[in-house]
Amino acid sequence: MTPSKPMRADARRNRARILAAAEEVFAERGASASTEEVAARAGVAIGTIFRHFPTKRDLLAAIMKDLRRRLIDKAEALVADGDPGTAFFDYFTFLVGSSARVGAVVSLLAEEGTSIEPGEQIMALDHTFGTLLDAAQEAGTVRPDVHLDEVMALLAAATHGALATAWSDDLRHRTVTLLLDAFRPR
Amino acid sequence: MTPSKPMRADARRNRARILAAAEEVFAERGASASTEEVAARAGVAIGTIFRHFPTKRDLLAAIMKDLRRRLIDKAEALVADGDPGTAFFDYFTFLVGSSARVGAVVSLLAEEGTSIEPGEQIMALDHTFGTLLDAAQEAGTVRPDVHLDEVMALLAAATHGALATAWSDDLRHRTVTLLLDAFRPR
Amino acid sequence: MTPSKPMRADARRNRARILAAAEEVFAERGASASTEEVAARAGVAIGTIFRHFPTKRDLLAAIMKDLRRRLIDKAEALVADGDPGTAFFDYFTFLVGSSARVGAVVSLLAEEGTSIEPGEQIMALDHTFGTLLDAAQEAGTVRPDVHLDEVMALLAAATHGALATAWSDDLRHRTVTLLLDAFRPR
Amino acid sequence: MTPSKPMRADARRNRARILAAAEEVFAERGASASTEEVAARAGVAIGTIFRHFPTKRDLLAAIMKDLRRRLIDKAEALVADGDPGTAFFDYFTFLVGSSARVGAVVSLLAEEGTSIEPGEQIMALDHTFGTLLDAAQEAGTVRPDVHLDEVMALLAAATHGALATAWSDDLRHRTVTLLLDAFRPR
DNA sequence: TATGAATGAGCCTTCATTCAT
DNA sequence: CATGAATGAAGGCTCATTCAT
Incomplete structure (x- = not known):
């Protein structure tokens, strides 16, 4: 049950940036803020968010x-x-x-x-x-x-x-x- | 300051049904529930809701x-x-x-x-x-x-x-x- | 082919008011102005318009x-x-x-x-x-x-x-x- | 003043197809033709049109x-x-x-x-x-x-x-x- | 992996038209 | 006949999610 791959450094960095951005955005705009806005704030493309968190709910949960x-x-x-x-x-x-x-x-x-x-x-x-x-x-x-x-x-x-x-x-x-x-x- | 026209009986009835349905639906599903769902629950067409409450916000306020x-x-x-x-x-x-x-x-x-x-x-x-x-x-x-x-x-x-x-x-x-x-x- | 009924006086009067209002409204707002607005300007209910002109096109043609x-x-x-x-x-x-x-x-x-x-x-x-x-x-x-x-x-x-x-x-x-x-x- | 990113090939292609389709559709049907129809003619989904032209007016202007x-x-x-x-x-x-x-x-x-x-x-x-x-x-x-x-x-x-x-x-x-x-x- | 374009279901709202009052 | 409430098919637009690049 150990993670199959240790996750590349840049991937881990992105995950963190996304989480931080998401917390900010959702705190400011409420849960209905768009995932796209989170992406913008995090400085990544939207696809990257969905790679890390397959669902908006997953992002929220994280x-x-x-x-x-x-x-x-x-x-x-x-x-x-x-x-x-x-x-x-x-x-x-x-x-x-x-x-x-x-x-x-x-x-x-x-x-x-x-x-x-x-x-x-x-x-x-x-x-x-x-x-x-x-x-x-x-x-x-x-x-x-x-x-x-x-x-x-x-x-x-x-x-x-x-x-x-x-x-x-x-x-x-x-x-x-x-x-x-x-x-x-x- | 009394309304010039007393509102037709069926209209008043519908207004009440909409309000009741909306209160239920929003209580159950949150504010993001669709107006369409309120209409269904109230047993009226969507247009009827917007005739009584020109905006979703208006409905909520009511x-x-x-x-x-x-x-x-x-x-x-x-x-x-x-x-x-x-x-x-x-x-x-x-x-x-x-x-x-x-x-x-x-x-x-x-x-x-x-x-x-x-x-x-x-x-x-x-x-x-x-x-x-x-x-x-x-x-x-x-x-x-x-x-x-x-x-x-x-x-x-x-x-x-x-x-x-x-x-x-x-x-x-x-x-x-x-x-x-x-x-x-x- | 003579009209079956000579049209009541108030009906004729309404027809004229609608026509005048429609000309004004459409001239001001363009053809996309709503029939409802014409009704308001004419001081009649919307049903009355559709009784005289079964279709918006008919009104325009008139x-x-x-x-x-x-x-x-x-x-x-x-x-x-x-x-x-x-x-x-x-x-x-x-x-x-x-x-x-x-x-x-x-x-x-x-x-x-x-x-x-x-x-x-x-x-x-x-x-x-x-x-x-x-x-x-x-x-x-x-x-x-x-x-x-x-x-x-x-x-x-x-x-x-x-x-x-x-x-x-x-x-x-x-x-x-x-x-x-x-x-x-x- | 050159755009920072050169726009992906498929995006540029779609933009052109949309523009062409829109010109046709609007020429045929007038400005009131629906955006959906433009989408159909261009062979793209409706969302694609709004990605390129956030508003119908924007499309027209383009x-x-x-x-x-x-x-x-x-x-x-x-x-x-x-x-x-x-x-x-x-x-x-x-x-x-x-x-x-x-x-x-x-x-x-x-x-x-x-x-x-x-x-x-x-x-x-x-x-x-x-x-x-x-x-x-x-x-x-x-x-x-x-x-x-x-x-x-x-x-x-x-x-x-x-x-x-x-x-x-x-x-x-x-x-x-x-x-x-x-x-x-x- | 990251990117960002494409998708398409779904939402709110408008309005011509119908029909009960 | 007139009234105005009800209907419901569109329409414009958004956004989570997918997928080609």
Whole structure:
């Protein structure tokens, strides 16, 4: 199951450029942006995109995978060197702040009957988040009766909300702060 | 300011059928569903849709207006005969429960550079919600430091979230209950 | 073969209004103007137009017939009380000046494979014009070797040209004056 | 200012086929002929036409440009090796003879509020024609009081007329001969 | 492999014409 | 007869996807 060929250097470079361009374009223009525009931004021909990603959906999925990777990396960093009592809150806040990127991609996939569950990329953070939640509950900064699925649900909500209604930095800060109070012990 | 001509009975009937069909179709398939599909579901020819709504956008906007009307009616009912201390919470819960409808429409309009602000139909509830919030704060069931814009932001968030990630009834109930705790005095 | 019914007064009135509106609309907007617009201008419903003229082509044809009638009337007036030596020139000049109306209608019919020969309405003036030409040649103001078909051809040409290229009054005057020199004895 | 990429052989071939097909189709059916029909005649898919000419208008404009080029080439040939005294008359005659092509295209563009002036492609011949006119007036074969704008106006007229009313070869010959007399010194 | 031209299904919209009111 | 809503066949154009170069 190892890849048959190690992929030529220029091919790998193209793949990366396409992914970067696609993330930008879709974040700016929404999922309905044309593949041609992605090609232009990436500086490759359209055929090259379809060689790497046989379908537009595949391209979208790849973006999400990429994004997820980065978000999880960030979480791991927080787990590694943060205070267990606040890492949970910090990560939640960080994610909502990243929503411009996250959300755009999410909503793309939400369009049309997509098999990739909208929000999946966030859901895949479950495990990561579970760790942070456990630690925070242990530290007593989060109510013990809060379940992970509720946390994820509120995360998805805040993420979508922030994107769709374009919260200002100030509003986002106040709203998330308020929302996080729901998790705090009373 | 009353319309000069009262609209023929069959026309009014068709308009309603189209609106209903469109709400369904767009909720199921997203805003990119074709007008043709709406026509099929409504049992009319495509031309009939364009006679009533000259543009796809117009159709979408009409759905939103309709929806808003219904949501506001509900709020007014709550205001009229509900307990001021709980009406706020009830309405919030009710709205999130309606999100399948609400959210679908919202996200449609969010696509493409639409002049109808995404979430606008919810935002238009501001006034209605402001009344409920004031009453609840007066009654002491909502923290006095909560602002209306934060409430609306969280409403939009929960609405979008519930839609995009297809919360189960149970999850929605638990999540909203938790979220509403953020509003309660500590 | 007399019409079975004498047509109600209001029906006749409507027919006239439609004809007038159609002439205006088509002159302004070209033949591709919609029947609906004609209806609006005439202040009737679209069904009424199709009752009087079962086809758009029929409406167009009716306009032409109307126009032809008026143009011929004018010629007859010139024949009756004009100088035989100049009536020919006057009429030619008059017709080109009317081209905004004439031409618009002509070009409508020219579009699509129309069975009504483009220019037909002008061609129908043949007889009328023949009379004027004969008189002028008799009077010695027009070369004897000029044939009627050439006159009609140049008339159609000037008419179309004036319309299609929107000659200014000044240019039209100079051009027609020059053109008419072709007819004069050398 | 040379195009950065020389255009692939097959693309150039298709472009030419489309142009040829379009000229035919529009000449036969008028400007309202469908792009699909052009595609069929050219033996390409509809998308190919829109790749080369993003808009129907663009296609029309391209035809005109093409045509103009050919007409001007012809003029230059006449200027180069013709008698200055007759080149003017020859060219005028030639153009009217080409009117089936010329005129069809002209009238297409005349439809709808087009920014490409109807007759523009002929008007663009101004300069070319100006040279011929000057030479002829110098040679004494054309009246000195004739202005270029009048010449162009009559050219447009004859062109349109010949097209719209389908002059026979004989009629065209006699009519143009007669018309050209208007330019001759008396 | 990359390129970019070609394909063609599908979308929104218009409009002549029909028909229930 | 008049009205105006409904119909549905086109038409222009877009864009994911394929394939010759």
